Amino acid sequence: MADTVSVTIPEGSDTSRTWRLTTDGAPLDLSGVTVTAVIKPSPAYEDDDAAAHTLTAGNGLTILDAAEGTVRLDIPTLVTDAPSTWWYKIIPTVSGETEPAIVGWITVTDV
Template structure:
């Protein structure tokens, strides 16, 4: 991702390498500078359906997350994770690092 981009990125939630139907669940995401920062810290960017997170196709587990310019303002790395809550259980289903390249 390039510096100063204001963009959205899509991910697909899977189980055993197969698309996962997420229609009966709740998807949330966080973007933060480091894994050591608590998810409820005020510096963490929270995403939920209708607030920076869109369910693109629930049947195939596709979601889109808006990545704000505050993340891409400077060359850096940001940790993200996507959580899925189904039947009262919450699990991190995707996580990784967003790399912001100097432009």
């Protein structure tokens, strides 16, 4: 079951956020693990919809410390351009198993 973590970001921010992926309360070792993040207008949108933003290693997603399970997402400026709410999920692929580790809302607030 994925952890639910929601964040608030001010409108117009060029920002990133860091998350720690865990399994049973312990850090998920990301050594050799593929991690993808998807940010989309709502859970009703498909991950490959034109309105969705897919972040991968070297393209908006950085594994900061594999042993500690920490990743940084560079939030696309298209997401923070205006007050809005976006659904996101961070998905590790471990031993062929793909399941979201963290899901939640990104709320972009008016400044």
